Amino acid sequence: MNKKVGPKIVVADDDRDICGLIKMQLTRHGFQVFLADNGVTALELISEHKPAVALLDIMMPKLSGLEVARKIRDDPTNSTVSIMLISARSSGRIEGDLDELDIVDYITKPFSPIDLVERINGAIKRGESQD
């Protein structure tokens, strides 16, 4: 028997350390983590792996997190992907986008890794219950 495989998470952030932190924490909690340092790669990974959650930094090169989210929503094959945004900025300015793109959570930097795991689990549960 193969080891039980946890939910796939695509993490996109142009800061390598943050990517490392998130990957370390999520891996420790059994998630399959795919890292991208820009929006285009993130989109490719999402299309390829159809993760349960896409954790996207808003300010990224090539494609911003919001643009990636919009492309995910434009592709019906990605309908199962729950999108979480992560940013150093508050969510006030993009409130309309959050509703439109069905963003399930918005995490403000700096964040607690423990809190992050709880919120990803919460997002996955909400996604599963919707399904």
Place this chain on the structure above:
Amino acid sequence: MRVDSVANADDESTNTSAENFAARRGQWIGVGALVLLLIAFAVVLFRNADNSIDDLQVLANDASSASNVMSTQQESLQFASSFERWLRGSTTRTNLDVRRQELAGKLALRDHSGATTEEKLSPEYLSSLRSLDGYIVGTPSGLLSPDEQDSIRSSSDSDLNKFIMLASKMSGTDTNGGIDPLATLFEKEIAHQKSRNAALLVALALIFLVAGFIAFTHLRELKRIRNQMEIERQRLDESNVALRQIDNELQLRLDQERVDRAESEWLNTTVRSISLELKSSIVPDVIAESLVEGLGKALGVDVVLFYSFAEHPMPRLWKQWHQKSEPEIDESVVTDHESDLLRLVEHLWNRKRKIIVNDSKMVNISHDPIPELAAITQMGARSWMLVPVGAGAQVIGCAAVGMVDAPRVWSASEIELIEKVVSEVADVFIQSRLFRQSMQIAEHDAEVNRLVELDKIKNDLIENMNHELRTPLTSIIGYLEVIMEDVDADGEPEMASALAAVQRNAVRLQSLMDNMMRPSRVNFHDVRLNVVKVNIGHLLSDLADSLQLGIDESGVTMKLRMESPLRDLIIDGDVLQLEQVFVNLMSNAIKYTPRGGAITVSARRVNTAGKFVEVKVRDNGIGIPPEEFPNVFQRFFRASTATKASIPGFGIGLSLVNSIVQEHHGTITFDSTVGKGTVFTVTLPIQHLSSNSVEEST
């Protein structure tokens, strides 16, 4: 027209007079001819009288050849002739008397000196007398008797009778006792002369009567004509006088018109000149200066004052101008009565009136109910004008011009000048103010735009900086948390303590960044309250616990005092934001209270004018100087007491607290005494105004 008609009337009257005069001249010629005729008739009558006298003369000449007696007879005749002339009035009274004396003397000579009876009785004497007598009367008769002669000599006083008697005596005694022919002759002659003279008199009387009547009628006509002419002349004179008056009036009007035109030209030119000066600047001070100088020079007055109400908060003497180098007027003279002056000028302006005093000595100013009138006269002006300056309903000020020593009757042009000029200056002031206001608005707008731009740049900078700082902080805090999960606090207590210190400072750094970010987010309305039910009692208690480490390190004590039941301390609010409020206030209290100090945090329910929860954070720390109170809630404010004590801080906390409290529609106040401490009072409404459904907070 009037002049022409008068002239025509004069012409008519002159024509009428000329016609009348021509008619009258014909009449006069007729009258003159009649009078000449009458005179000729009178001359003929006299000529006839002279003829009778000539007869006598002839008679006398015939007797000249006679004797001595005859010569006496001739003398008698000559006297008779003289008498005749006397009767006709051709001899003067004096001459008559002389002749009468001569006659009397000669007769007396003949009778009493030399002529003897014999001589008188001589045939020659008698014969000649008779001859004479007979010649005269035509019938020879006797001479006077001796008795008759005596009677004549002795009796008569009358000239006529005496003469008659003497003549009778000369003719000698008529022996036959008959009538005296000579006497008769004379009497007849006298009667004849009388009748003739009477006829002459009647004729003359008639002539004069007719002439008088004619003259009278003509005189009356003449008088009438003369009267008419007089009337005409009077009318002519009157017309002339009227014409002269009209001429004078016309001349006066022309002169007046010339003066008026000159004054009008002067007025327009002066107003234009002053107006140009006034409009040459938009600086109120320069405009006021131009006004007083322009008025002063144009009117030739001693002093010009300009009081301003609009350009300054209170009325005051703004500008003054003096003809001579006189001391300037003490401004306090009027400013003592500034409100009265303002009232007076508003009164004048609303009624479109002004004050004109030609001679203050003739006006009892001291009894005037408005004290500033007396005040203005204190400036030393004997004659002056006060004109309000305004535009529309707005009174800008007033202008006063005056003569110091002399009375002066202000002419209509001068009054009009000052009125026009102050009207002009009002417009200029309004335009100037509008222009300056528009400039200020433009400058203000530009400044606002610049500040908005700067604020945006600043906020962008802060946000970018915040983002840039948060990214590494995320790694620090995150990795730290992961590592701390793995560190055994019991096995490696020092390591655990060190990591805790790192984490504490990292969190503090994050808190600082949050505080720094918050105001810029507020500016962008970027803060949304997550309103829930918050128990302030629980919140304060939790915060006190979390701050216990700092309290312990600072060596102060903190007491929590709930003055109302906990159930009464629940309000609608954003729990995280409210945490920020009280964390800041309590942290400040700890930070600014010296070791050994005491901090009291109390909460209670207040039900005055609505339902509120009031929280007081009281310390006995360094305090804030009163002069710095207004700046306490400004960003980056640091109390001077704090900087002097070298207590670190950014000066953001209280600004943040204030903005959060306001977002909750609450209030924050404080009281502080340097060296004794500070108390902050936060009052929050129980129910948040914008909360519809509120979740319960744990």
